[in-house]
Amino acid sequence: MADLVGWWDDFFWGSIVVVQIFAVSLVMMVLFGLMGAAAKLSNSRIAQSIASAYTVIFRGTPEILVLLLIYFGSAIALTSVAKIFDPSITFLDIPPFWAGSFAIALVVGSYATETFRGAFQGVNPGLIEASRALGISQFNTFIYIQIPEMWRLALPAFGNHMLSLIKDTALISIIGLNETLFVAEQAIGTTGKPFTMYVVVGCIYLSFSTIITLTVMLLERKANQHLAGAR
Amino acid sequence: MIDFQLIADSIPKMLVGIGLTLELMLVSAVLGTILAVILLLMRISGRRYLSWPALTYIYIFRGTPILVQIFIIYYGLPQLDFVRESIFWPILREPYGCAVLALALNNGAYMSEIFRGGVLGVDKGLGEAASALGLSIRQRFMYITTPIAVRLAIPAYSNDIVSLMKSTALASTITLLDMMGIARTIVAETFAPYEVFISLAVIYIIMTFFIQKGFGYFERYMSRYLKRDA
Numbered sequence: 001m002a003d004l005v006g007w008w009d010d011f012f013w014g015s016i017v018v019v020q021i022f023a024v025s026l027v028m029m030v031l032f033g034l035m036g037a038a039a040k041l042s043n044s045r046i047a048q049s050i051a052s053a054y055t056v057i058f059r060g061t062p063e064i065l066v067l068l069l070i071y072f073g074s075a076i077a078l079t080s081v082a083k084i085f086d087p088s089i090t091f092l093d094i095p096p097f098w099a100g101s102f103a104i105a106l107v108v109g110s111y112a113t114e115t116f117r118g119a120f121q122g123v124n125p126g127l128i129e130a131s132r133a134l135g136i137s138q139f140n141t142f143i144y145i146q147i148p149e150m151w152r153l154a155l156p157a158f159g160n161h162m163l164s165l166i167k168d169t170a171l172i173s174i175i176g177l178n179e180t181l182f183v184a185e186q187a188i189g190t191t192g193k194p195f196t197m198y199v200v201v202g203c204i205y206l207s208f209s210t211i212i213t214l215t216v217m218l219l220e221r222k223a224n225q226h227l228a229g230a231r
Numbered sequence: 232m233i234d235f236q237l238i239a240d241s242i243p244k245m246l247v248g249i250g251l252t253l254e255l256m257l258v259s260a261v262l263g264t265i266l267a268v269i270l271l272l273m274r275i276s277g278r279r280y281l282s283w284p285a286l287t288y289i290y291i292f293r294g295t296p297i298l299v300q301i302f303i304i305y306y307g308l309p310q311l312d313f314v315r316e317s318i319f320w321p322i323l324r325e326p327y328g329c330a331v332l333a334l335a336l337n338n339g340a341y342m343s344e345i346f347r348g349g350v351l352g353v354d355k356g357l358g359e360a361a362s363a364l365g366l367s368i369r370q371r372f373m374y375i376t377t378p379i380a381v382r383l384a385i386p387a388y389s390n391d392i393v394s395l396m397k398s399t400a401l402a403s404t405i406t407l408l409d410m411m412g413i414a415r416t417i418v419a420e421t422f423a424p425y426e427v428f429i430s431l432a433v434i435y436i437i438m439t440f441f442i443q444k445g446f447g448y449f450e451r452y453m454s455r456y457l458k459r460d461a
Contacts, residue, residue, distance in 0.1 A: 060393070060439035061432045062400035065411060069432070072424035163293075170296035174404065181299065188306070195307035202295045202303060209294035 003193045004200065010187065014180035015204055017097075021169045021179065022162075022208075025101035025108070029165060032109025037116035051113065058110035063168055067103040071175045074099060100172030108165050115161065119154035120146065152223040159216030166208050170201075180204050237426045241417050245431055248410040255327075255399040255409060259334035260392060266339030271346045285343070292340035297398050300337055305329040305405045330402040338395050345391060349384030350376060382453040389446030393439050400435075410434065 039051035058066065075093035082089045093099070123146050131141040173181035184197040191197070273285035292300070308314045308323055322328035353376050361371045403412035414431045418424050 057436060060436035062397040062411065062435060064400050065428055065432055065435065069424055069428040072418065076424060167296040170298045193310060195303065195310035198299060198303040198307045202299050205296055205299060206291065206294040
């Protein structure tokens, strides 16, 4: 513990960065997942094949590879564009925060695509027919019947996707984002205590995953409330 | 724009590392599976002093990033004196040993959950029928539960093997020259991330495809008793 004196605040700010990355990539992940699911369920052949290519590519490639490709790839593209305007520029990159959250959201979004697609298909068609028979418009059926049902079905897998996201944030330290793992490396540089520092990082991530697991449990209970009486 | 010569040059260089990638994957898959079976037996034993350690283990290893686990084992453990003096030091000194250990420990936790899902999926009636026929608990587990649980667990297990293969790329962070490690060296020299990383992605996608195909055949083989028209 004595080794940690003076590092607590750094670990705290590192954890804040983890939370920020998680929030940003969660929004992007849901968007990618919903777009992918919409494309897979659409009647358009082109949309279907684009979505299949998306899931095949990002489910078959290591996260670290996607991350490095997006970060260094975008840096090269940006630098070459910037050189046209100012030849003195030698290196220009997208901030690791945005490149990193985009990369992990792309990867986890490909898993979410399958989850959302399965959940939409799992909605009982009878519910939709009943709703239409009651004169509820197609749009309102989608918002009030299909979305809540699909949410209930997708929750358990969606919770796992959130866990993958929070754990993938650790990778972004590789491209130099100052999150907890990066803080640990700096702390090791001064104190020479790698075990202590990395265990602290492990505990931080463990508490984040615990919070997510508990939240998903609560959400599941809330989403299944209406079924409680039927059992 | 795209340097095809570089692609043609770098693919054979990266394929030199495919042996290490496959080796990391196979060794840690085997060790992880053994660990997962032990954890599973501890969990379903019904004895608190066995199931609690297993639960804690699974909770910790599934709740932390594999990268942190690799760093704790490779960079962290040498800080502890008793580790350096133990008989495991020759393994823990090498990045290869650390990578295998981390991947196996991590995947053991995930796999044991998959196996548990398989065991819980076995129809209760089958066990009752078996005990009515006079099979002992051990015989029931060996001849009734295990074959069916294995079949039920194959799809999830195959996904897990794919994610294990993807995790081997993290071995490049502790100086190992697997395919990812070689690709990163090439990119550092040429600074051509598109050519090198996209070709590597294609290699990984092909490997994923073959893993899934292989498990698909295995699943069909294990499910052959379900076919009605044969």
